[in-house]
Amino acid sequence: MLGIPLNDQDAPIEQSYIQNLQNLGFTVTDYSKWLNGAAVNATPAQKILLQAQSYVLSVESFARNNSPVLKTAPGKWKDDASINKTLTNFNYGSGAAQIDQVNIRPLHLAGYTGTGISIAVIDAGFPTVNTGTAFSRLWTGNHIKAAYDFVTKTGDIYNTTLSTHGTVVLGTIGGYLQDTFVGAAPDADFYLYRSENATVEIPEEELYWIEAAEEADRKGVEIITSSLGYNVFDDSRYNYTYANMNGNTSFIARGAGIAAEKGIFVLAAAGNSGQQPWHYLLTPSDNAKVFSIGSVDAAGNASGFSSFGPNALGVVKPDGSTQGTGTTTVYDNATLTVNGTSIATPIAAGGVACLIQAFPTMDREQMRTKLRQTASLYPSHSDQTGYGILNFGSLYNLVLNTSEMVKKEKLSIFPNPVKSILNIASEQEILSLEIYDNLGRLIRTSNRQKSIKVEDFAKGTYYLKIQVKDKVFYEKFLKE
Template structure:
């Protein structure tokens, strides 16, 4: 009997080991022409509005995978369909090598529906294919008392954006992570829930709509707190008034290629819902099955399935923010996928003093663009744990949402900009923009500077008079150039509490105002003359 049991166990182990992961790429989408002609049938109105605002075309990739093809493949012997991607027109399947290869002969109405197959185990492919990676789970004016979270937002002057009433209102963020237990009950998210800030969610791992049900990992809860958490006078996230979708794509108990496919599914869902920004504190480098693992050289921005998916999300107008990874201290060392992708804004980590955190993954010559892009506080970052305790944790998993929230607020202030323009503004504002390196990338951003630069661009592009206010940010002297038809204009400057701090007049010959006595912060400048009344926000550095 004991021998029989051992034999059965051996057979079961052999069957288990023989199960392979693969992407099955389909030949076409039979109804794509009619779907593109009637886009509301495949995308929400919010998604259509966002694409129109940023001149993003609706194309073949927006059309869902054909349901009849999915049904046919599910019916094949030994095949489990675990995920799908409309962007790639692909299915993630699990089965034996023989059963998966047999799909190449599958036809519908006499036409072969499979164009190619890529196994996650590269040795099973007849050509170079995609492989996969690993997760970084680590252990008017608005005035907030940030409490413990003050340093991590003040480091990049995100609090200046809040003072200017840019707190994420009107922006939508999708958080792709490993678990969101207690977000529906915690005091730390009470303000978010009361404001209707959670738009919805989905658990792609367990395939259910209760994104809070999975209690096995709290990583997503911690990450969300850095953007949306609020405890009066103790903690404020960097985008507390944005709307959020919560998507569980990571199974922290295992590391398989399926998680990449689930991530792409969630990104596609985010796109269809009109999401502006994705925060993903996830990364993939190696897997439980070493045959599926990547090499550092393959972190080239376009090898991993997830990186290619992230690039498509970027093409669709979404700004994807991703943690760089926590491999700086180990043999892997380099930024992982999807943070290696050109279209992803990857965030490294520094400590509270702004010094490189040794665990933060480093850029590589294999990557076509500078990685990481920028850094934020990721060492001893404050988060709200799922029992409402404020604590510190280490990892780029936290520098990413801290920075993502700031970027959300910046984009709120500059709605006419596209994702590329916002990312470039942030890079150009950073502390070592002219001398980037593989540790800090372009450095620590200054979002007040990025906002001022963006506002000056908008003012210049939309200017219909000769009224100009510069420089912004200002240090000692503000220049106001009024239209030539006015002899003079009255100028009043108000602080964040509405108190008038300067009142004077300007003219063609007297254009300057001394701002040296003003404290650092955001101010309103009101300029009035006959038939002229203009209010501008300025930042005093």
């Protein structure tokens, strides 16, 4: 991927080592080629036995302390969601505000809707994805490429007894209901992986996640989006402290960092702990190479529940934010309103898919940097929203306008806002233009015009697609 060479992490685990562990009486529950290790259950005495083996470099325990306190770990995502069953009040439209807040629409209008870009969604379950109307377009377009449950080691991720969390995350990116909802990257390809058992909170889930990420890498996936995060477990011996949120301590953070080093754009939810005693971000969003997403409301204010950065080493986290309060997604055949950084993250993932389609050779670290630099607060930042609200259209235009392939011609529109006639000032001849409304519908076309009558337009936001000889411009205007 992107010319990144193979290394020792890509070599499979030496099977003789696995066999030796089994010969010693251990059951190998999971293993990772990236971490070059295997997971077993072991007593303190057995740990000494393991360390004595010539092929064992080190023995690490999930346990952070020796005093277990069994309890139910708090939920990692916001549960408050409401289904709109009438569907009559929504269109492209029900998700328009969250798309426009991060300026994804210019990429859609330019034809960048995620086509040919593969996204691995690593989550807790995907019921109704195989039957729901909201996902039928993904199936008819052959956009669901693979599915696997790394918890049960089966392909049954659509079971209705599983958490619906992954379904609504997928819906935010790839869901589609005619005249009702369009996801952030509706034409992307998807690999659906379950690593999370929502009924318990156990450290083994970190290894399931790494296995899923390794499989995504094997499939050549460009993006991993994961709305999962960890800090406490049902058994408190495994709990993390804030000092552990350094991007290098947890197994999952290490695995996510390796995925990013291999050219995968990894996004992770910052967490929903902002109003809890533990108000910090969760792992793996603490890794510096993982693009961590916080939540804002429709007005751009930080969501109270959104977890705080920075990570324990002082790295700015989250990296940026999208709408996670009152966010629209789809489930089965209806729209759904959900709160949480879990639902903010897939909006960003969809935007990244559109960017990668537009600029497939752009280095992923460069893309992460430019996303931070075009966010609303940069060069400042806040501990709850990072560098601010992401702006995918701004990055898109920035790259276009700095490319050596792009001429130095300029274009502007005025007045803006406009009441009656919109004028276009261009150094080149305008070959054609198209006007789209806020729902993405084409409402007018014309050729070679530099003024447009808009007095009969309804009040609201509109988008211009203007073709000149060597370039296409995208402009937004407000009709008063």
